Amino acid sequence: MPLLLIQGKYRLKNTKPDGDTVHFVADNPDEWKLVGGKHPVNASSSGDAALRLEAIDALETHYAGENQPLQLAHAAAAELLTWLGFNDVRREPNENVTASTPESVPGWILTGGGDVNNRAVAFAGRGAPPAASGTAVVVDVPLLRQTANHHLAALGLAYPTFYAGLFADLRQELTAVAQQARAARQGVWAQDVTTTGFKVDDLTTITDHAVIMPKLFRRLVDYLKLGMPVPCFPAYLAGKEDMVTVLSTGERLVGLHHVVTVTNGHTVRLTRPIEDLLFDEG
Known part of the structure; x- marks a missing residue:
């Protein structure tokens, strides 16, 4: 499954990240113009855009003024941010982040387009990218296993939620790890x-x-x-x-x-x- 790789950093301040959304700043803002799909990604001139993690859905912390059971919703959000490399995140009661340590962490994403809310739908990776930024990368199962999407599904902290366009081998891998988490009654599957x-x-x-x-x-x-x-x-x-x-x-x-x-x-x-x-x- 070929997707565009963009290198950059994750940042949290003045955003409301949860278990499947986070902000990402591209090192080269012009690379957002390379993203395909029918919905353009709404990115700032500095390269900042909201991400929606592909193929998973975590419990809502703030949808239409409502939330799902917060212990599990917050567990997913905390796990995502810890996995990315943040070790101290401070929030207001409305979920807005006021400070984090570090302020940002390096990473990379693989995206094929935006969603109806103009967020980049992406697989999220951490650290150094596996290929050059701004190039198309074939996403196979080994690469999928390097992403936060796979990590959260394997822990049972997010539901596998598939949309048309996601290749069958990636669906099958996420299904397998989600079913293992369900059998072990991990995360959401316990309740x-x-x-x-x-x-x-x-x-x-x-x-x-x-x-x-x-x-x-x-x-x-x-x-x-x-x-x-x-x-x-x-x-x-x-x-x-x-x-x-x-x-x-x-x-x-x-x-x-x-x-x-x-x-x-x-x-x-x-x-x-x-x-x-x-x-x-x-």
């Missing part, structure tokens, strides 16, 4: 109820108690804030028209209502393992 089901009494069910895949959490937050009853959630999902492929069968679906059920009025459940789903962008 995950995404596929076993969880009764939604109100918003606090998913902000304070139920550990679920973040994509489903985001959809539920948006829905519950409309004041609508839980039994009608599948109809809402149908209207969103998320495109998803079931990898084990090849079936193409329009709308997450095909893989999310609501039973007994309030019990929500994903009917397929998260690693068996391939989402289109959006």
Whole structure:
């Protein structure tokens, strides 16, 4: 899978990094212009841009003013920053970083484009890059294993979440390490109820108690804030028209209502393992 390699440094001050997002400053700001894809990366003149880590999804610390269970959400964020090389990070209550030690750390990313929010979707590496900055690099499994994305999935601190365009060998590797973490009940997998089901009494069910895949959490937050009853959630999902492929069968679906059920009025459940789903962008 060929992706553009960009060398630079990670920085935290005045940002809100979590378990799958962090800011990166390219050593050569012009290299952001080489990034392909239909969504341009929003980078400053100094080369600073937000990253969204490819193929993983960590629990939310601040989505639409809400969070998922914070012990695990903060554990993912802390592990990402420690792995990158930060050893002291100070935050305000709103998750904003006021200071870090060191102020920045060297690293590199592999990216094929931006997301709908104009963040660079990337694999994140630390230290010296494996190739020259500004060049296309074929990302194979050994290189994937050098990234924060793989590290967090292997520890069970992030859900594997796959989007179209990610090569099958990389999906298979991330699926394997995620399944190992699940079997060992590491990280989120010790408490995950995404596929076993969880009764939604109100918003606090998913902000304070139920550990679920973040994509489903985001959809539920948006829905519950409309004041609508839980039994009608599948109809809402149908209207969103998320495109998803079931990898084990090849079936193409329009709308997450095909893989999310609501039973007994309030019990929500994903009917397929998260690693068996391939989402289109959006």
